[in-house]
Every structure is written in structure tokens, then in C-alpha cells.
Amino acid sequence: METDPPFHEFYKSLFNKNMEEKTPQTINKSDKELVIVEECELPLIDLSRLYLSEPERTECKADIARASQEWGFFQVVNHGISPEILEKMRSEQERVFKQPFDRKTKEYRYLNFSAGSYRWGTPSATSLGQLSWSEAFHIPLSDISRSGGFDTLSCLPSTCYLRLNRYPPCPLPLEVFGLTPHTDSDFLTILHQDQVGGLQLVKDGRWIAVKPNPEALIINIGDLFQAWSNGVYKSVRHRVIANPLVERFSTAYFFCPSYDTVIESCREPAVYRKFSFREYRQQIHEDVQKLGTKIGLPRFRV
Numbered sequence: 540m541e542t543d544p545p546f547h548e549f550y551k552s553l554f555n556k557n558m559e560e561k562t563p564q565t566i567n568k569s570d571k572e573l574v575i576v577e578e579c580e581l582p583l584i585d586l587s588r589l590y591l592s593e594p595e596r597t598e599c600k601a602d603i604a605r606a607s608q609e610w611g612f613f614q615v616v617n618h619g620i621s622p623e624i625l626e627k628m629r630s631e632q633e634r635v636f637k638q639p640f641d642r643k644t645k646e647y648r649y650l651n652f653s654a655g656s657y658r659w660g661t662p663s664a665t666s667l668g669q670l671s672w673s674e675a676f677h678i679p680l681s682d683i684s685r686s687g688g689f690d691t692l693s694c695l696p697s698t699c700y701l702r703l704n705r706y707p708p709c710p711l712p713l714e715v716f717g718l719t720p721h722t723d724s725d726f727l728t729i730l731h732q733d734q735v736g737g738l739q740l741v742k743d744g745r746w747i748a749v750k751p752n753p754e755a756l757i758i759n760i761g762d763l764f765q766a767w768s769n770g771v772y773k774s775v776r777h778r779v780i781a782n783p784l785v786e787r788f789s790t791a792y793f794f795c796p797s798y799d800t801v802i803e804s805c806r807e808p809a810v811y812r813k814f815s816f817r818e819y820r821q822q823i824h825e826d827v828q829k830l831g832t833k834i835g836l837p838r839f840r841v
């Protein structure tokens with residue numbers, strides 16, 4: 540039974556188009572203003588410092604604020620989630636994705652998730668550079684609290700969700716992304732990645748590769764946090780490079796406000812006009828439908 544999504548069959552015309560072109564497009568060329576130079580470690584924050592007395596507490600918060608301004612990304616250790624739980628999450632995730640493809644698409648109910656929680660590839664892609672060579676389960680937190688008896692989760696907005704990502708080995712890693720470049724449309728993201736690597740982000744106008752640390756959690760600022768902080772904290776573009784040999788797993792938790800929440804800059808003069816999260820989501824949806832791509836925050840500049 541095939542477990543991988545049928546990328547080759549479904550995107551055959553894109554592969555053929557790429558072969559026919561005299562100089563096949565590679566993703567590095569198509570994103571040509573940004574060339575990869577190095578692998579680096581994200582700023583590392585030891586969260587246990589928050590429980591110490593002053594000045595450690597304040598210094599820890601200042602480090603977080605600095606990383607959020609300069610990188611939009613940082614990693615945390617001593618976050619309270621044991622390596623055993625992270626390992627268990629990874630092995631359960633592997634089990635879910637190892638189900639036959641047909642079952643993942645048609646029989647989502649076997650997992651007790653809502654309809655439409657499974658996605659793979661990029662249905663709207665018109666070139667290989669727009670295709671994401673990955674599959675994901677997108678699980679509203681309300682589904683988890685309902686099925687797992689985690690009552691404490693029910694006090695979080697129903698818009699929060701968990702995304703389980705799997706990146707199968709990809710035969711054309713220079714032409715196809717694991718996940719195409721994007722910023723996250725939420726407030727804050729918490730990401731756990733395995734040891735394979737592939738996550739890259741833009742720093743000072745260049746793509747850099749994030750050195751994996753499976754013990755750490757990666758935190759990144761989302762679009763709403765950027766707007767709320769009036770552009771002080773950065774929602775940074777990131778992407779995942781496909782791997783030709785090994786599969787990769789990651790889990791992302793997207794912390795979102797309720798749809799009615801109004802995002803308004805905390806400072807004057809405001810860089811962005813105020814908007815509700817509902818309005819933001821609708822605008823993204825509309826842009827993706829009409830233009831094939833997300834515009835995001837630039838739409839809301841005053």
C-alpha cells in the first residue's frame with residue numbers, strides 16, 4: 540500500500556514543463572536575490588532564567604525581545620516538555636503518516652479529526668517552484684481537547700491549531716521546496732523539528748539554514764504580532780528545503796486570537812491600520828484565490 544502522496548503522477552505536467560525548458564528553473568535561481576550562505580544556530584534562550592531572581596529574569600526577557608526584533612525567531616530550552624514526550628509525539632506522528640495514502644485522504648475520520656484536515660502538495664502550483672513537497676494534518680485544538688479530554692485546552696481560542704508536517708524524500712530538491720517561502724499568519728508559532736534539518740529563514744536579506752536541535756523548541760513571531768508591535772518584532776519569511784534521501788518531520792503549534800480580536804498597533808504613528816483576525820484571514824484567502832499567493836501585512840499598511 541502506497542503511503543506517500545502521488546506527487547509524480549499529479550504534478551507530471553509541471554515536471555515535464557521543467558524538463559522541456561532549456562535552462563530548468565531552480566528554486567535558488569527563482570529566488571535569486573537571496574543566496575544561501577551558511578548554517579547558523581538561532582539565538583538560544585534558557586527559559587529557566589525566568590524563574591530566577593533579578594536581574595536574570597529581566598535579562599532573559601530582554602534577550603527574547605532582542606531576538607524577536609533581530610531574527611523574528613529564537614529557540615528555547617528548559618521549556619518544560621520532556622525529551623520523552625517530544626520523542627513520543629514524533630513516533631505517533633510517524634505512525635499517522637505511515638497510513639496508506641487513500642486512508643489519509645478519504646478516511647480522515649479514523650483519526651477523529653475534522654473533515655479537510657489533511658493536505659498534501661500545492662493544488663494551485665503552476666510551476667515546480669510553487670510546489671510544496673510535503674503532507675500535513677491541520678488539527679484545530681478543539682479537536683484535540685474533544686478527543687483527548689484535555690479540558691485546559693478549551694480555554695484557548697478555537698482558532699489555535701496544530702500542524703503535523705511530513706516531508707517525504709524529494710527527487711528534485713533543487714527545483715522543489717519542502718515548504719514554499721512564507722510568513723506565518725498567526726500571532727506566534729512554536730515549532731519542533733527533528734534532526735534532519737531543512738528549515739531556512741531570511742536574515743539581513745539572505746537565506747540562512749537553521750541548525751537543528753531536537754531538544755529545543757523554536758519560537759517565531761507571526762504576522763499579527765508584527766502588526767501589534769508596530770513592526771518592532773518581525774514576522775520573518777521562512778521555508779523548508781526538500782531532502783533527496785530522508786524524510787523529515789516537524790510539528791507546529793499556531794497560536795491565534797479569536798476571529799473577532801482586533802489587532803491594533805501599540806504605538807503611534809501606526810504602521811498598519813487596525814483589523815480583525817477574521818478580516819486578515821479573509822483577505823489572505825481572497826488573495827490566494829485571485830493571485831495564487833498571500834500578500835499578508837503589506838495590504839494593511841496605512
Ligand SMILES: O=C(O)CCC(=O)C(=O)O
Nearest residue numbers: 702704732738779789791
Ligand atoms: O517544518 C518546518 O520546519 C517549518 C514548518 C512551517 O513553517 C509551517 O508549518 O508553517
Ligand SMILES: [Fe+2]
Nearest residue numbers: 721722723777
Ligand atoms: Fe511557517
